[in-house]
Amino acid sequence: MTTTRAMRRLKPDxxxxxxxxxxxxxxxxxxxGGNNQSYSFVIVTDREPIARLxxxxxxxxxxxxxxxxxxxHVDAESWGRTMAALRYQGDHFEDTPALIIACYDSRGMxxxxxxxxxxxLSALRSLGPRAGFSLARNMFRAKIASExxxxxxxxxxxxxxxxxxxxxATMTTWHTFFEQEFKAILGIPAxxxxxxxxxxxxxxxxxxxxxxxPVADAIHWxxx
Numbered sequence: 001m002t003t004t005r006a007m008r009r010l011k012p013d014x015x016x017x018x019x020x021x022x023x024x025x026x027x028x029x030x031x032x033g034g035n036n037q038s039y040s041f042v043i044v045t046d047r048e049p050i051a052r053l054x055x056x057x058x059x060x061x062x063x064x065x066x067x068x069x070x071x072x073h074v075d076a077e078s079w080g081r082t083m084a085a086l087r088y089q090g091d092h093f094e095d096t097p098a099l100i101i102a103c104y105d106s107r108g109m110x111x112x113x114x115x116x117x118x119x120x121l122s123a124l125r126s127l128g129p130r131a132g133f134s135l136a137r138n139m140f141r142a143k144i145a146s147e148x149x150x151x152x153x154x155x156x157x158x159x160x161x162x163x164x165x166x167x168x169a170t171m172t173t174w175h176t177f178f179e180q181e182f183k184a185i186l187g188i189p190a191x192x193x194x195x196x197x198x199x200x201x202x203x204x205x206x207x208x209x210x211x212x213x214p215v216a217d218a219i220h221w222x223x224x
Contacts, residue, residue, distance in 0.1 A: 003208025004159055007168030008089040010201030014045065015098045019165055023100065023200065026161040030154030033146035034112075039154065042101040042186055047094070052185050054093040060174040061090035073213050089199070097201035101175075101182075102155055104147045105192045151195040158198065168203035171196050 024041045032039065044050060065086060070079035089096075124132045155171050162169040175182045175197050182194060 001160065002210055004163040005208050005210045006085075006170035007203050007205060007207070008085040008170055008199070009204035010089075010092075010096060010168055010199060011204050012092075012095040012097060013202050015167065015200055015202070019167065020045075020098055020100070020200070022165070023158045023161050023167075023169075026157040027102070027154035030150075030152075030157050032150040036112075036150065038105045038107075039151055040103045040105065040192070042099075042103065042188065044099040044101065044186065045097065049185055050096055050099065051094045053099075053182065054090075056178050056181050056185075057093045057174070058090040060177055061086050063177070064174070078211070096199045098199070100158065100198040100200060101186065101188070101194055102151050102196040102198070103188060103192050103194055104151050105189075106143065106147055107191060147193065148195065155196050155198065162200060163207065166203070167200055168205070168207075169198050169200045171198055173197075 020043050024043070027041065028037070028039070065083050070076065074082075124135065127135060159169055159171060173196055175194050179194055182188070182197070183190065183192075188194065
């Protein structure tokens with residue numbers, strides 16, 4: 001964990017299929033809300049779709065680099081290195097050996113809820129008006145949180161497995177700015193959400209160490 005940092009400089013060498021499958025297998029060991037296991041992973045190694053995604057990726061890089069400033073705990077030199085790595089990844093995106101696109105299809109969960117509509121309504125009423133209204137109001141928020149909780153822990157498993165195999169990877173969520181374009185190029189159905197795109201390859205740089213704020217700064221005891 002302490003040396004699994006975002007690795008954006010990748011060699012163009014192909015990643016063996018069995019290693020890519022091993023990464024996804026590790027991801028499936030992560031938790032899944034309601035044990036629905038409604039995640040799917042699109043693995044792209046073909047040059048043609050990656051080349052079609054490259055201009056969209058560079059558009060996001062241009063926006064991000066032009067619009068962001070470093071957080072308080074990051075010095076200018078470190079921020080400059082990060083921006084240079086982002087630029088490098090964008091400029092060489094066509095050479096990315098593999099992309100792993102983590103998706104989630106919530107239709108199964110929604111269908112299960114609809115099949116138990118009567119029970120859902122009865123349980124909601126049993127809470128009373130105030131609590132029932134609060135729960136109903138937060139239902140969409142709960143759905144989004146459940147979907148993310150069913151994908152992102154698995155992505156961490158994937159990243160740690162990549163590190164153990166000596167592979168470079170980084171989790172990105174930039175696709176959300178232009179998700180429809182990514183879906184169109186990759187043939188992902190409209191009702192399926194993309195939650196992360198992970199470029200994977202052999203490292204062109206060095207691993208770790210990861211720099212983090214002191215843990216004491218992230219802890220609030222007994223409440224905020």
